[in-house]
Amino acid sequence: MSEQEKISNHEIIYAIQPIEFRLDLKDPFLFTAHHIDHFPIGKEQMQPVTPPTDDKPYRMYYSETGVPGFPEHPHTGFETITFVESGYVDHFDSLGNCGRYGAGDVQWLSTGNGIEHCEMFPLLHTDKENPFELFQIWFNSSPQEKTEDPAYKMMWREHIPHVIETDAQGVKTDIRVVSGEFKSQQALERPKNSWAHAKENKVNIFMIQLDPHAELTIPATTATSNRFCYFYNGPTLEIEGETIPFKHLVELKSDVDIHLKNGTEIGRIMWLEGEPIGAPVAMRGPFVLNSDEELNTAFARYRQTHFGKWPWESTAPVFKRDQPRFASYNKGEEVEYPETAS
Structure with missing residues (x-):
């Protein structure tokens, strides 16, 4: 034997x-959220045409535009690893990065010493429903990594090894x-x-x-x-x-x-x-540090600086409907499309 x-x-x-929704995990993972949203046909401006129903529910986060998603909000001290299994996400952040990614793509965001970003879910289809499935892992950072500058990386489905x-x-x-x-x-x-x-x-x-x-x-x-x-x-x-x-x-x-x-x-x-x-893990909302004292310091710093000036006109921006998947880094200094990503 x-x-x-x-x-x-x-x-x-x-x-x-x-x-049901949240996977409670253990170090180095914090938790994973599993979103399944039965979004209906989209309006011309990419909002849902009808509210959720019992048989086709969705968790809706309204912004000033009515497009589903999470408008501008801060993170520090951990990483978000976001898998889109169906639907699309428009990303914008306080570093000037932005991009659109879709089914099969993965975005890896190290929030380090602080970043603001938004994640919007534009409903691109006006002639059929817009099913949406997304996983987001909250992945912890070491004490040293929590002090480093944030970083944003796209992993396109065409390039992820199988x-x-x-x-x-x-x-x-x-x-x-x-x-x-x-x-x-x-x-x-x-x-x-x-x-x-x-x-x-x-x-x-x-x-x-x-x-x-x-x-x-x-x-x-x-x-x-x-x-x-x-x-x-x-x-x-x-x-x-x-x-x-x-x-x-x-x-x-x-x-x-x-x-x-x-x-x-x-x-x-x-x-x-x-x-x-x-x-040690000290967690308060989207801030993950190693002690209550560090959390208090981080919140005070955020109130003063907002982790940098928000460079976008809206707190919940979205791209035009016909925008293909892409990533733009450092205020447009580098633009990457899936077919050219390395």
């Missing part, structure tokens, strides 16, 4: 939790490697002041799609890492033989291989693991 076979499911699966595994029956699994590595496939580089940048921190973030009845083994990582699997699409998933229902978060032992077996429909998983930072 192998060492893996000697370990019971109880020792591999630490917890299973149903999820590992495709196909068994003898042609059943396929697709692993999008957003951070870290999977079976020697390296992710794109993360911002240099991110805890995920250093290889030794073993921050692996995978978006996994499994065909019906597909099986996959995730290799072991370090014994000190924290590890989570969020099963968010499909009727059932087996982890080490235990059935996991739809929209459940599973905390797992990190230093063993984990065997997954999908059910009868396409399954989708967010996989998160990484070495903990190990520093």
Whole structure:
């Protein structure tokens, strides 16, 4: 009997939790928000034509324009890693960066010593509904990283590495490697002041799609890492033989291989693991520091400086409907489109 076979499911699966919206995680992850919004047809100015209904709900955040989204707001001391699975996001920030990104793209924003930004969800389609699905990971920064300048990086879907595994029956699994590595496939580089940048921190973030009845083994990582699997699409998933229902978060032992077996429909998983930072966490709204004293200092600094002058005419700007996906850095000094991104 192998060492893996000697370990019971109880020792591999630490917890299973149903999820509605927020995934509560462990160091170096803070939490993840999973937005699913059934936005209707859009008006000419990209607002919804009808309010939410019981059968097609959406969480609406009104701005001065009526376009869904989060108008200008501050962050400091952590990172937001934003995955758009369907729909579009228009980003603007106090550094003069901006961009539009869509389904399959990932935005990595290190908020460092302070930044203001807005995230708007323009409803581009006027002839059909505008379904929207977004994950946003709040990922902690080390004490040193909290003092560094903020940074904004786009990871276009065309450039995010994939590992495709196909068994003898042609059943396929697709692993999008957003951070870290999977079976020697390296992710794109993360911002240099991110805890995920250093290889030794073993921050692996995978978006996994499994065909019906597909099986996959995730290799072991370090014994000190924290590890989570969020099963968010499909009727059932087996982890080490235990059935996991739809929209459940599973905390797992990190230093063993984990065997997954999908059910009868396409399954989708967010996989998160990484070495903990190990520093105290003091969190108040969108400010994440290491003590109450540091929080008070940061709020006082924000009241004085607003983390820099907001360079946009509106607190909730959006691009024109026909704007393709792109990223503009440092007030337009560098403009990047997916086909030319490196």
